[in-house]
Amino acid sequence: MRSDPRRIPVAVATTTVLTLSLLAACGKKDTAPPAPPPATVSVITVAPAAVAVTDELPGRVEASRIAQVRARTPGIVLKRVFQEGGDVKAGDVLFRIDPAEFQANYASAQAAVAKAEANLAQADLKVKRYKPLLAAQAVSQQEYDDAVTAQKQAAADLATARAARQTAGLTLGYATVTAPISGRVGRALVTEGALVGQGEATPMATVQQLDQIYVTITQSSTEMAQLRQALASGRLKSAGRDQAKVTLLMENGEDYGQTGKLLFSDVSVDETTGSVSMRAEFPNPKRTLLPGMYVRARLEQGVNEAAITVPQQAVVRGAEGSSVMVVGSDNKVVARPVKAEAAAGDKWIVSDGLKGGERIIVEGFQKAKPGATVTPQPWQAAAPANGAAPAAAK
Template sequence: MAARLPHIPAWSLLSLLVLVLAACGKGDGAPQQGAGGGMPPPEVGVVRVATGDIGIVRELPGRLEASRVAQVRAQATGIVLKREFREGSDVRAGQLLFRIDPGPYAAQVASAQANVAKAQAAFAKANALEQRYRPLVEANAISKQEYADAVAAEKQAEADVAAARAALRAAEINMGYTTVNAPISGRIGRALVTEGALVSQAEATQLAVIQQINPLYINFTQSATEVTELRRALQEGRLKRAGSEGAQVRVQLEDGSLHPQPGRLLFADLTVDQNTGQVTLRAEVPNPAGMLLPGMYVRVQIEQAKAGNALLLPQQAVTRSPQGDTVMVVDANGNVSQRTIRIGGAQDSKWVVLGGLAAGEQVMVDGFQKLRPGAPVKPVPWGASSGPAGTAAVPASAPASAAAPAASAASAPASAASQAKKG
């Protein structure tokens, strides 16, 4: 017969259960306690403030324009014999573009040459008569009036030679207009006339257009109010001039990409448009590859001045409201406080902050949902935490470890009850 287990009182079982629970609570799976007996402070992403000279960049709408435009027009009347260029190609100054029938102008040149020869013959005759009369008048063989008439005839013949030569030069110039050359270097468009077309000097028939597209001009407008504020800030010393060679300009295309070569501001117009209240500005941008074309709509990013002791903050770090722009500042003890700042504009995806923060301060960028009134936080460099931005950096094993004591506690009563039943 099996030996009977000794009888265990109920209060002894209860004491044993309490001891088991206490031992489990001290195991390795228990959550760590903070310095104050609670959970550790949550991690928030921060950036450390570093001040310096920051460019004040404005983004303005503009249109591209060729730096030089030449309308090639007919200066001679006649039939176009041949086009000597390829449409849409680059041409150089002086390159032959069109040939116009030179026949009528060649005849005018020949006639002018004949007139020159005739005038030269008349001058030679008058000059010989003057030389023959000169010794005769000295010997009183002829009257002085006859000699004076010979001198006048010589000068008249000399003037006729000069006039004939001028007419010949004019005829040669007109004949030269029958070969139409490029006045500037650049890119030529389509031909506006074809072979066999009659062009007229009187109507100045347009033949083609040449545009110089390297460099290009950008015409853009800015509010007169912004221009006035900028000049006032420069005079008061709140802003610095961008540079001695003019403000730098970047061209943003319609697809959002930036032109690789930066440009420079040439001038700002002195007159404000009465209808729009805008001031027109012009910049020059290199275009060696010919990517930009005249007439294109672009966005101009212009750095007109620099702000001293300014800084850049990610836009998600700033809360904007009609009452003011604010940020959350974290001190060395992890305490969070709200700070009002002064914004001077946007640059890329960041705000240019002109005042309200000092160098070395830490500004929150993410983790705002973790803030609790009066509770400290643990600042970490923005983007350096292991978890996604805005989420708590809690180890993945924490939920399982926290669940372990509960499982042990749940199994302890069952084990004690089983022993009691056997007893």
């Protein structure tokens, strides 16, 4: 059988096409895709600076002065004069007790004084008459001595009568119950018609002075010991009691607009809680702070004159502690463990792990892995938002 010479070019052409296709495929497989560009991250360059070290501590609001209004004399309450929950000034009338009996006693005491004054006047005249008669021996020495003794006794009786009148006047005055201090008066503890002061000084109301107002702050003895150690070693410089500022966060997290001052720190540690109490004083013109309220006090503990601070969002917290992402001079990322010991506004004070001049990542963590090369750009801080401070880094 003879082969058809017309079929040979077709076979050769087919083989040639397949060969070229395979070569093209092999060429595409060996060509690698281009590498992606380095990720862009936002960084800051840390530098030491003087920073006020603050601590956020729990506190309770207390009135600066508290006075219990009590009945100082027995009687029936005739009238409550004040408005419950209102402001009063020292000396304002709060209650009126039936004064009839005390008025009668005062009138009797006044009459006793008049009688004693008359007796003393008579005794004085008698001594004056007897003195020249004694010189003329018209009266005996005994008679003159008796007249002088009667004069002294009349003077003593007058002093006693005057003291009794003063006591009666005080008792009459106690029938008008007044505010001992200026402040806000609470609810009335007695009503009209009640018998008060019978055998004991009956509580009638309470007045509390709210401007200025106190905040009692508690700090653990351990934290206080660490603070004193830092001050003694020179890591912190004391702000001084007069310079130490205290600010407050309300129960709802809002900042209290007034700045207070630290008055004193207790001299002993509470055995049950292991804490030390401190007292701060705040102006309270709008009566925003009320006794018994729970607050958070931000107390300036000292000044770190060479502190390294980083934005709180730059600190990564994990099971092994806190760390930051450092960008080296070759733009490679290195995870660096740090110790963030205290807050300063929206930043952490880093006491170990960083030094001035190093760059750390603030934004772009998800694009930066340890060992990767990045393109750093300066970080622009956002406008601060109102609200509570973040929890401390561990």
